[in-house]
Amino acid sequence: MHDIRVLRERLEDLRAAMRARGVEVDLDAIIRLDAERRRALTEAEALKNERNVVSKEIGRLRKAGQDTAERQAAVRAMGERIAALDAETQRAEAERDALLLRVPNIPHSSVPVGPDASANVIVRTWGEPRSFSFPPKSHVEICERLKLVDFARAARMTGAGFHIFTGVGARLERALIQFMLDLHTQRHGYREVSPPFVCNTAAMTGTGQLPKMAEDMYFIPADDLYLVPTAEVPVTNIFMQEIISEPLPIKMTAYTPCFRREAGAAGRETRGLIRVHQFDKVELVKFVEPETSYDELEALVRDAEDILQALEVPYRVVALCTGDLSFSAAKCYDIEIWAPGQNAWLEVSSCSNFEDFQARRAGIRYRNAQGKPAFVHTLNGSGVALARLYVALLENGQQSDGSVTLPPAIRPYLGGLERLEPSA
């Protein structure tokens, strides 16, 4: 959410930012409601002041044994007007904030301007896509042949978009989670947390999933809880409504499953593990001082890249343009890995700086150098998303005999296993 002062004082900047995003928002309505709110508020406060003054006087006079009936009647008469003004203030504020919650963040000046993903900029590429002496298979075939994943049985109990990891396939998934957590905690200095997999409306609003993304999330009405679409939500909200007292930056990493309804997406491009309703992810979250947040973003991307380098998966880093930026982000890099069986780059990480956009919504503050409460900057990125990483490992590691060679870094987590082979 924006500071309302941005609308009052930097309205043209905000309009330009919305144009760059290709987003239509009625900023004038917000300005109008804000003015209405302040008008009613100012008048109400003046009346309340009068009421407070007279009430104190009544207290004094009564103690002195004097009659106060006339004054009491006068104050009582003010009550109706005050109540009406309070209601007006609340209405205007609620309407203003409802609109304000739907205004996306302002892209950072370094973000490339463009209408959609076609204007994204490839920042760097790592590793060489392997050349094959045979037509590389899709991970779906590999999974079936090696019995790593059971799609059909999952579909019977949950429908399309879910899967069962089986046998060594399940162990590989677990190994990857542990490998990533270990690397981030031991080498990159992140604190491991294991948060709830459901969050309430306030938390979802705090990080910006609500109100706009309500349709994309699984919701449990009986308890007013949403299944988390990303660990970003429960981890960022660890400090909701707090003034953080420990020194910044704070770096946290968490494994959670991620649940996404993403209705309507199915077909050739999303077969297998590419787009699923539930997938595992190790997330990185940072709470930092505003001055350092863009340096911290670069470091965050490197931390995620380390995983892919260790696993020897070719990837590229893409700077998202203004039109492709997600709602809460001021700047974002995607990391995409090469999947030869798909002949495509797959997004496995989105690393974003939200500046104070989430912190303002969620009420996450720290004490600045002057000792005054100020909003922190929040960042997060996948470090990295499973399922698609799994796809890339299988498709990149596949051999002509149908086996899959595993990268050395993951082998210790699989009891030294070097390759996945068909079993009887």
Next chain:
RNA sequence: GGAGAGGUGGCUGAGUGGCUGAAAGCAACGGUUUGCUAAACCGUCAUACUGGACCAAAUCCGGUAUCGGGGGUUCGAAUCCCCCCCUCUCCGCCA
């Protein structure tokens, strides 16, 4: 799920419907004293919104609200009433 107890500022902890935005202590910050540390003494020390001074920021002068959250009673609520949330204890259920 049932019964009871509780939720006050960064922390601990007072608070009979008006003199309480809130005692006291601790912590923090500024200063005096001091060879350094420590101690002592003096002072400052909640947040948000809002009106004004100012081009603006910082700042200053006012106002309003906030004692878990939301309603209510009253001229006036931390204090009385109702609903909800959370914590603790006991019981029930349960991986």
